[in-house]
Amino acid sequence: MAVDLNKLQELLRNKMSEYYGDKVYSITIAHGELVMVVDRAIIVQACTTLRDDPDFQFDFLSYVTAIDWSAMNKQPRYEVIYQLLSLKKTHRMRVKAGVPDSDPAIDTVCDVWPGANWMERETFDMFGIIFRGHPDLRRILMPEDWEGHPLRKEFPLGGVKSFYFKRSTEPRAGEPKNLVPRVREQLSDI
Amino acid sequence: MTTKRIVEHTFESLESMSLNMGPQHPSTHGVLRVVLELDGEIIEKATCHLGYLHRAKEKHAEHKTYHQFIPYTDRMDYLSPMTNNTAFCMTVEKALGLEVTQRCKYMRTLLCELARMSSHLLWLGTGALELGAMTIFLWSFTQREKLYDIFEWISGARFTVSYMRVGGVARADYPEWRRMVKDFLNQYMAAHKEFETMLNGNEIFLNRVVDVGRISAQDAIALSLSGPSLRASGIDWDARRDTPYLAYEEMDFDVHIETKGDCMARYVVRMNEIVESWKICCQALEKLEKCANQPMNIDNPKVIFPPKENVKKSMEDLIHHFLLASEGFKVPPAEVYQAIESPKGELGFFLVSDGGPKAYRLGVRSPSFINLQGLESMSIGHTISDIVAIIASLDPVMGEVDR
Structure with missing residues (x-):
């Protein structure tokens, strides 16, 4: 048709x-x-x-x-x-x-x-x-506490912050090995 | 002997309870999380939480050349990667103003329909498994295994095929492969009859699906449901027939409509779709055999990769190969939307090009994502066990929902 x-x-x-x-x-x-x-x-x-x-x-x-x-x-x-x-x-x-x-x-x-x-x-x-006037305007794909809007052109592909887990050099009392989350600023845009 | 005490609950006096379902629940087809508000076991409200499988495909598309993005489309609806490849390549071809060859159209039609069979067979197997039918799962996966062999022989990969190319396909079909497809098609209908015998009159199955998750025609259109979910509510729409693309205009097939809009109707529509796909496959294979001597890919070295055997012999082919692999081809400024009928519904790609070798913006209209909207209204008034049947009947693929 x-x-x-x-x-x-x-x-x-x-x-x-x-x-x-x-x-x-x-x-x-x-x-x-x-x-x-x-x-x-x-x-x-x-x-x-x-x-x-x-x-x-x-x-x-x-x-x-x-x-x-x-x-x-x-x-x-x-x-x-x-x-x-x-x-x-x-x-x-x-x-x-x-x-x-x-x-x-x-x-x-x-x-x-x-x-x-x-x-x-x-x-x-x-x-x-x-x-x-949207009945429920919340984030849907990104986490609720995400900062920024990923498909805007100024948002870098690799993200603004990258998260990784690093083994702490000083173990806390009673905890032989623990994982402490650290946040580092991203060095370069991909 | 102690007498069994019967406690009468007055549910009116109890407050509703929230129950979290997923994202690791086995019947949510991946990582769907639904928060249910329950009154006893009756669902008052269901809220979907998505994004657990979000891989920012649309953002990646802005940083990859068009050929580099084809493997990304495999991983959206990973149960029918052939369809995704086709839809994406058709979108780019539309922006370029290219028309693929007739043989390529038959090839793509055949593979899209095989992918539809494969996707529906997985839905059938897992859907029945979630309702307690183990045998169907094993039988349907036996058939899917044969389909995966077919995909493996033509593309080199069982699951993520990356087979389509802009302007053609990765490699042409060959007689042994066509015989393989023919063997599969010849034996399939006997297996299909067995699936239907196992489920159609099965009291346990019917109790779980009849009158469960009903949605009216008006609501289905209003909520933008597409594909089998729309046809099960009585809407006579199939993009393959109503807005023909590829070689569907030449194919003889029916579009099955059910009017009830419940899980049973969606089951019947999909089962009939497998049969129609089988018909289209037979016709496409026949036509493909007839034009086996025609060229498969378009004759445009600026877009399509040169044949591998020529790359080491001819200077031009080496240059073209190098340029396509390193820089990609440029698409003139355009804004196009191309939709096809994927196994899940209307799969559309919206492409904005700024004249460069990468997309300026690529939007994916993913049918699973939009069909899942129906879950919240369908599940009200049903029990927790019913929501399993409703999710199965909507057939969402989380890779496509979250992209």
Whole structure:
């Protein structure tokens, strides 16, 4: 079933600009994929429209993630990605919303698709983007007391601190050999 | 003789109890930790704690060339590494604008379906073992052993195959190997019938899975469940059929749907999927044999490694080999998302390239991670023994959940 992306793009252009005006920045097709960039202020409304409008019917949220553009000096620094799929119409599209470094926050889409819950938690964990109104915004993959957000570009691959166990030279009374955890600053970035 | 005293508990008066399950619990398929809030033995709330197997694959992807990252994808869903390899290579090919050869498409289709059989057989064996059926485990692992031999003969590794390459595969198939696959396929269906005889009417098994862990179609879509878990709730969606990739358009297969959404429905869907995979394998093998003289890899020395025997004979091939191994190939700036139907559900790679030989950002949409979200709502109102059946029916692989 081939999906006519150009037609869908035209429909999106008409409807989205009618509803949201200049808050919709661009609707493009690249590599056979439809991409819409919107202002972060309207992300929940735009997603609701995409889910409920009979022309679009994006009932299935495939994936939520983010990109950190800081290594390419693009502004705004982050972009949150929503990859959508329509199970009924078998078409896919991507919605993107820029998030600046000064206020890394965007509204949650958990009310539109409850499945966004863990994906937004992962994005928060990895990039430090706050999803406003999220029911349970905690770290999901990293330990709860972890400092920093690993997928940000400034975070080194080897980590900021490395932990290792060193045998203590002076055994404590009653303990012949004990292991004392030490923390050392990492010498170089890998 | 003493009289047996019956103590009547009034559970209303007791407070709920927290029970930690995992991460070393044998039935959590690895290192899943679930904290259960219990009222007696009834689960009121289940909270998943993940990350015990987190190896920062997405971060590694930003520091490895595209070829160097292929072995990392093996270790995500380590029960079907062929599928992961394929999905990753297809993503890079999409960004490069490459189309692989027809023979390669058949080869990948065949291997993806063999991987699906292997993955579902493991689910069947361990899932049944967790519900107390030992025999199925031994039988299904006998079959998997044969599949592993097939993977070993074509890729050199049983488990982590790293077989796919961007623009092709590591080495072409050969007649003896095809005969091996044929032998496996010829004997498989008899074994499959035995699995079904052992479980389908088995009272003990049915008691454990029927009406356990139900999820409605609306909830399944809302929670982004994919793969067999989605089809068991009555949603007629299969990426292989609805958004065809590789050679699936030419293959004749059915998509099995169940409507009940319980563990039994997920069992039935997966069992039928094995049969459909078997059908696709037979067709793909036949087509692969027909085009045995066609080229396997694309003719693009900037992307695909030259044949090993040419490297020591031809200067150009040596240069290309050296450049590919040391520097890798460059991908023009692009942003692509490619999803395929892996045994667990929709496996997607989201690739952002900045024009260099390494990915600027690689996101993995892992089906196990997102399917596991369903556990929290599915297990409410069930007992602790049921949660074992529910985890087994969702078939999460922790390597893919934590990445």
